[in-house]
Amino acid sequence: MTQDIHLDVEKARQEGLVVSVGRRISNGKLKTVSGPRDTQDIVTDAVELRKYKEIEVKGLRGTPSMFILVETLISFPQIFYAYSKTSGLPIFLGIKRALEGLMLILGMPRTGKSTKMAEMFRAFARHGIPSFFVGCKEFDPTIVAGGKSGADAYTRFDAAGRAARGRFTYASMQPGLPTAVFNWLMQKFPDVPPSLIVANWLLAIGQDGGASDLAQRFFAGSSHQLFLKTGFKGSFKHLDASLERLKLDRDTLYSTAAARHIISQLASLEIDIPKDHPAQLDIGSLILEKAAVYYDPSYMDTAHLAVANAGLFVNAVVFAKRRVLPGRERLIALFVDECHQFPRSFLLQLVSQCASSGIRLIMSWHALGQMGDEWEQLSMAQVRVIFGALAGSKTEEHLVHLSGTKKDYTLNFGDNVGNGRNEGVTSGPGGVSVSSGVSSSQGSQFGFAERDVNVWKSSDTQSLNYNRNESVIAICPGAELAHVGASPIVCESGGLQLSSAEIEHFTQEALNETARTFSAVSDRPTTNLLPPMSAEMAEKRKHFLAVLNAAAAPKANV
Amino acid sequence: MQPWNSGDMSDNPTRKEKCLLEYSSRVRGFQTRTAHLFPELNIFGTEDGLRKCSDRMVEGGLLACSKPTRGQKLYRLSNKGVQITGAPPAFATQPSPNIAAWMLAASRLAARVNDFKFLTSPELNKALCDLGNTNTALKVPIPLILRKVSPTGSNTSMGTEAHLHVFLCELRTAEALAARAGTIIEKLMRTELLRELSDANIFGITIVAPSADFKNSLKTKDLPSETFVEVVEELQDLIVS
Numbered sequence: 066m067t068q069d070i071h072l073d074v075e076k077a078r079q080e081g082l083v084v085s086v087g088r089r090i091s092n093g094k095l096k097t098v099s100g101p102r103d104t105q106d107i108v109t110d111a112v113e114l115r116k117y118k119e120i121e122v123k124g125l126r127g128t129p130s131m132f133i134l135v136e137t138l139i140s141f142p143q144i145f146y147a148y149s150k151t152s153g154l155p156i157f158l159g160i161k162r163a164l165e166g167l168m169l170i171l172g173m174p175r176t177g178k179s180t181k182m183a184e185m186f187r188a189f190a191r192h193g194i195p196s197f198f199v200g201c202k203e204f205d206p207t208i209v210a211g212g213k214s215g216a217d218a219y220t221r222f223d224a225a226g227r228a229a230r231g232r233f234t235y236a237s238m239q240p241g242l243p244t245a246v247f248n249w250l251m252q253k254f255p256d257v258p259p260s261l262i263v264a265n266w267l268l269a270i271g272q273d274g275g276a277s278d279l280a281q282r283f284f285a286g287s288s289h290q291l292f293l294k295t296g297f298k299g300s301f302k303h304l305d306a307s308l309e310r311l312k313l314d315r316d317t318l319y320s321t322a323a324a325r326h327i328i329s330q331l332a333s334l335e336i337d338i339p340k341d342h343p344a345q346l347d348i349g350s351l352i353l354e355k356a357a358v359y360y361d362p363s364y365m366d367t368a369h370l371a372v373a374n375a376g377l378f379v380n381a382v383v384f385a386k387r388r389v390l391p392g393r394e395r396l397i398a399l400f401v402d403e404c405h406q407f408p409r410s411f412l413l414q415l416v417s418q419c420a421s422s423g424i425r426l427i428m429s430w431h432a433l434g435q436m437g438d439e440w441e442q443l444s445m446a447q448v449r450v451i452f453g454a455l456a457g458s459k460t461e462e463h464l465v466h467l468s469g470t471k472k473d474y475t476l477n478f479g480d481n482v483g484n485g486r487n488e489g490v491t492s493g494p495g496g497v498s499v500s501s502g503v504s505s506s507q508g509s510q511f512g513f514a515e516r517d518v519n520v521w522k523s524s525d526t527q528s529l530n531y532n533r534n535e536s537v538i539a540i541c542p543g544a545e546l547a548h549v550g551a552s553p554i555v556c557e558s559g560g561l562q563l564s565s566a567e568i569e570h571f572t573q574e575a576l577n578e579t580a581r582t583f584s585a586v587s588d589r590p591t592t593n594l595l596p597p598m599s600a601e602m603a604e605k606r607k608h609f610l611a612v613l614n615a616a617a618a619p620k621a622n623v
Numbered sequence: 624m625q626p627w628n629s630g631d632m633s634d635n636p637t638r639k640e641k642c643l644l645e646y647s648s649r650v651r652g653f654q655t656r657t658a659h660l661f662p663e664l665n666i667f668g669t670e671d672g673l674r675k676c677s678d679r680m681v682e683g684g685l686l687a688c689s690k691p692t693r694g695q696k697l698y699r700l701s702n703k704g705v706q707i708t709g710a711p712p713a714f715a716t717q718p719s720p721n722i723a724a725w726m727l728a729a730s731r732l733a734a735r736v737n738d739f740k741f742l743t744s745p746e747l748n749k750a751l752c753d754l755g756n757t758n759t760a761l762k763v764p765i766p767l768i769l770r771k772v773s774p775t776g777s778n779t780s781m782g783t784e785a786h787l788h789v790f791l792c793e794l795r796t797a798e799a800l801a802a803r804a805g806t807i808i809e810k811l812m813r814t815e816l817l818r819e820l821s822d823a824n825i826f827g828i829t830i831v832a833p834s835a836d837f838k839n840s841l842k843t844k845d846l847p848s849e850t851f852v853e854v855v856e857e858l859q860d861l862i863v864s
Contacts, residue, residue, distance in 0.1 A: 302836065337836035339797075342843060606823035610784055612753040613825065617740040617769040617785035 072131070072154060073548035080162070082137045082545055086154070087129035093118020097130075101559040104155060105145040105184070108138055109191035110220040112228045115139075125559060128153030133546070141545050144188040146538060147556035149549075156538060156556060158448060159545030160192065160396065165420050166447025166542075170429040171460055176452035177533055177558070178429045182400050183211030184562045185427060189398040190215025190357035193231060194425075195390075196398040197348075197358045197382045201375050201406035203365040204239045208402075210563055210571035212357040217571075221355075235359040235575060236346055238334065238367045238374060243576060246336045247346045247360055249377040250297055254384065263292045269380035270373040271408030272324050287320035305332035330370050331377075348385040352397060364406050375401075376408040379415070386424060393423040401428040404443075405435040413442055433459045447544075451537045451553075453530045461526050467539055467553050468521035478511035520552065534558040636707070639666055640680055643673075644700070647686065648708040649741040650733050652699035652718060652726030657857060660734035680704075689717060694860035697723055711744055720861060721793045725766070728792040728831040728855045739829075740769035740785065750787075755816045763817075765807055766790045770829055770851065786849065787820055792831035794862060801844035804828055808847040827851065833858035 077084050089095070096117040098107045104122050107113060114120070114135050122131045125148040143157040144164075158164050172178045179200070189196040190212055200208055216233035223229035236247040249269075254262055267273040273285050295307055305328050313321070338345055351358055360378045362371035379399065386397050399419070401407055412428070419426040430436065432455065436443040440459070449467075454460035485504040490497065529535055539553035563571075636644060642663060647653065655677060659670040667673040677698045680686040687701040697718065700708065705715045718726060733741050742750065747767060748760035755761060768790045771783040789811065791804055808828060811817045820826035827849025832838040838852045 300836075302834075335836065336839060337834075338840055338843065602819075602823055605819060606825065609754055609820055609823055609825055612750055613769055613785035613787060615753075616742065616746060616750040617771060619736070 071152065071549070072546070073543070073550075076543065076548040077546055080141075080545060082141055083134040084137065084546060085132045088132065089119065089121075090132050090134055091119050095119050095121055097121040097123065099123035101145060101147070102562045105188055105562055106191075108143045108145055108157070109188045109215075110218070111139065111192075111222065112220055122155050124148065124155060125153035125557065131155055142192050142194075143546060144185055144192075147536065147558045150535065150555040150557045154549070156549065156554065157546040158540070159547065160189075160194070160425065162544035163540060163547045164425045164427075164448060165544070167416060167419060167425075167445070168427040168448040168450070169444055169446035170427065170450045170452070171432060171454070172429070172450075172452025172536070173431055173455065173530075175533075176530075177536070178452055179205060179402055180207055180561070181450070181452075181536070181558075182402055182427060182429060183207045186357065186359075186398075186400055187211040187215035187562065189425075190231060190233070191218050191220045193221035193229075193355045194396055194398055195352045195355050195357075195386075196400070197360065197379075198400040199360050199362070199375050199378055199402065199407075201362055201364050201371055201401075201403040203363050204237045204242060204361045206568050206572040207563070208359050209235055209575050210568040212359050213571040213575045214563060214567065216357040217574075232351075232354050232356040233358075233575060234346065234351070234356060235361065237361040238363040238371065239361060240366060245344045245346050246338055246342075247374075247378055247381070248300070248335065248337075249381055250300060251340050251345055252347065252381045252385065253349055253388075255388070257384075259293060259296060260289075262297060263289050265380055265384065266292070266297065266377075267324065268411050268414065269376035269408065270324070270327050271376060271410060272327065273410055284320050284323065287317060288324035291317065291321045292324070300337045301328055301332040301335045302337060305329050327373050331373060334367060334370055334374075348381045349389045352382075352385055352389050364403070372406055372408060375406065376411050379407075379411070383415070383419075383422065383424065387422055390423065393421055396423045396425055398425045398427065401426070404428045404430050409437075409439065413439060416443055416445060433463055447541065448547075449539050449553075451529070454526050456523060456526055461523075464526065464537065464553070465519050465521045468519065469552060470517040471520050473516055473518040474513040475516065476511065476513055479509070481508045483507070525555075529555070534560075636685060639676055640685060642666060643676065643680065644685060644704055644708050645743070646730075646733075647698070647700045647704065648710040648714070648743045650726060650729035651710075651714050652697050652723070653730035654695040654697055654727060654857070656695055657727060657730040657734070658698075660731070662734070662736060687715065689723070691723060691861055694857070697726060699726065708743070709745060724794050724831075724858050724861050725790070725792045727857050727861065728853075729768075729790065731855045731857055732831070732853060737783075738771050740771070741790075742767070742769060751816070754787075754820070761814065761816055763811070763814075765811065768829065770827070772827075772849075784825065786825045786827055787817075788826070788849075788851070789828040790831075791828055792855075792858070794833075794858070797832075797837055797840040797844060800830060800832075801841060801846055804830055804847055804850065805845065821848075824849065829853060831855050831858065833862060 072086055074084055074086065083090055094117045096107060098104050098120065107120060117135050120133050120135060120138065122133065124130060131154065142160045144160065146156045146158050148155055170178050170181065186196055186198050186208060196212070198208055198212060213233045216231040219228040219230050221229055234245050236245040264273065267285055267288055272288060295304060297304065308325055308328060362374035364371035367374070379401065382399060390397065404412060415426055433440045433444060451460065451464060454464055483506040487502045489500040529537065534557055536556050537553045538556050540547040540549065541551060543549060646658065646661060646664060655670050655674040658664055659667065659673045664673060667676060677686060681688050681698065684701055685704045686698050688696045688698045690696050699718065700710055700714045702715045705712055729741055732739050751760040752758060768788050769785045770788040772786045789807055791807065793800060793803065795803060812821060817826055828847055829851045830841065832841055832852050832854050834856060835854055838854050841852050
């Protein structure tokens with residue numbers, strides 16, 4: 066697939082953005098950047114941006130630069146995505162409009178989805194937008210480093226107008242990690258009627274039955290009634306114990322079994338630390354702090370319980386966002402990685418309603434096929450990115466349709482040569498006549514046959530799968546700096562935005578921040594931490610130990 | 624060994640009964656589900672065998688029993704059992720909820736013979752006399768046990784040291800329990816011998832928690848220097864909800 070894209074500067078200007086390709090806009094102080102890291106860093110750094118009038122972003126391989134006024138970048142915060150493979154033009158995604166209609170990322174494992182999401186997580190954090198990342202798989206250092214490095218950067222202003230940094234925190238269900246703790250029951254739901262809390266809880270754990278499945282709604286209704294009676298006070302362990310003690314008739318036991326089992330499973334994994342413990346995550350406060358938060362329900366360790374936990378976390382985020390930052394103008398970012406391990410009905414609701422709540426949803430799947438029959442509803446995104454597709458899969462078919470058709474003119478030509486020879490002998494009363502003749506003809510013709518062919522071909526899929534730094538992006542409708550045409554664009558990342566050394570460094574820093582994390586304490590006694598004792602005390606210790614060891618000797622036992 | 628005083632008994636305890644009496648004099652009381660884990664009580668074969676023998680001893684007046692609101696019967700020494708074993712007379716009284724919790728925790732943890740040694744009253748007195756090089760045992764108002772600790776922090780029983788520990792098992796909130804532990808240690812440190820033991824890093828406290836979460840919660844509190852927290856989930860039966 067080859068396409069030559071161009072930025073529709075006029076459309077961008079109509080939206081209020083001042084941008085130019087190939088020539089400067091102003092005479093003010095210019096900052097020139099090239100490469101993905103520097104480009105991302107400058108457009109997401111409100112503090113640094115204010116030192117300049119105009120930014121020049123160099124394209125790939127010496128292609129013309131893009132010039133953007135700083136006022137534009139401040140009024141319309143952007144995230145650098147990648148470069149167009151053919152034109153070298155940098156592609157930017159505007160937080161206000163281009164990402165308003167959600168972002169869908171598709172790609173097989175190890176194609177770079179999570180890395181791209183981590184880069185975007187970092188960019189959102191640098192913008193000072195509260196960002197929440199739910200990675201359903203396992204604790205991922207790339208994401209931790211993305212969030213941590215983004216939050217740690219002095220790229221925003223505090224209330225007093227000074228350069229400020231943000232806060233990064235993470236909670237992981239992976240055993241053995243020091244971690245903050247997320248407990249849905251510890252979130253604040255002031256003035257929310259109990260019925261709504263129960264309804265949202267059922268939705269978050271994937272037990273609400275959806276809008277169309279009436280049979281499932283029977284079970285959801287029965288569970289709703291049960292949990293309205295019990296309420297959600299205390300911990301899941303208490304709730305589980307209350308449910309155990311509750312006398313329920315046979316029908317109710319049957320119809321509420323799924324929801325009760327989830328309570329029981331959540332209780333088994335619940336870390337019950339006090340509400341005021343510094344490691345306890347309060348999502349509302351984190352949104353107000355504009356924090357970057359990574360939550361890892363760790364499917365690899367907790368299996369299907371990760372699904373319910375991921376749902377509960379996102380539910381808490383949405384609930385808290387609507388409470389502490391109401392309105393669609395005040396934004397937060399919500400990343401859901403590995404969406405196939407997320408409650409389906411809840412995701413459907415998120416996809417359709419996130420934009421109106423000011424939530425920028427970025428979600429990743431392996432393939433469209435994972436979405437099942439609801440693929441159409443689940444893949445309704447303004448920005449769609451494809452990192453790879455299996456040959457012959459639904460995702461590849463989607464790519465073909467997404468790219469549309471083009472007129473193709475097939476050349477055909479012909480060449481013909483004809484030779485003839487005749488000989489005749491005529492005999493009659495008048496004598497005999499002999500005739501001989503030779504004839505030859507030659508012709509050539511050519512022409513073009515016009516036909517519609519697919520822009521995207523199987524060989525393009527193979528090329529996409531082969532090159533790890535390539536992806537296809539489609540932004541429809543175009544917005545802000547992403548007025549780059551209706552056709553998808555093959556992009557080149559241009560390199561990593563965080564090196565592996567930086568990933569290791571920031572992950573280690575995050576793990577070492579123990580002030581607000583909780584660690585399952587080992588049984589190791591603290592005696593080794595005590596200071597060395599005097600010689601006299603060492604002698605006494607020997608005597609004490611001799612007495613106590615003798616008393617503890619097995620022979621004295623029963 | 625136990626100073627058996629069964630001279631005035633019409634029917635002398637059998638070998639099995641003696642084992643159970645001595646076990647009771649160490650852990651104060653037990654449920655059969657916890658006691659049958661104790662290696663020396665393997666002689667009863669099964670938990671049911673242990674229960675039957677305990678019931679017979681209750682009928683014979685050697686043991687007494689109470690029935691908590693939930694869970695199994697809690698056996699303890701009777702007055703006669705106390706006389707025979709030389710255990711403190713308080714062992715025969717009806718247990719309060721906290722004493723019941725202590726019994727249950729002690730009988731559960733006593734099964735871990737590589738980690739714990741629950742001393743009888745004479746054994747403890749002897750050990751305290753030996754520690755202080757005196758003939759009169761120090762009076763300690765709190766139950767003390769021997770806890771085997773690896774100086775390297777490893778989980779193996781190799782090269783362990785026996786440390787003297789306060790055994791604290793009370794049905795309180797984590798915060799209250801942590802505060803109680805602090806108060807106990809602070810008061811015990813007024814005694815010279817125990818202070819010296821503490822300075823020698825062989826004195827500490829073992830706290831019993833009813834669940835792993837409770838333990839985690841407890842560990843976030845300010846606890847004395849050498850503190851171990853053990854989980855005994857059987858205690859949950861004693862917590863009235």
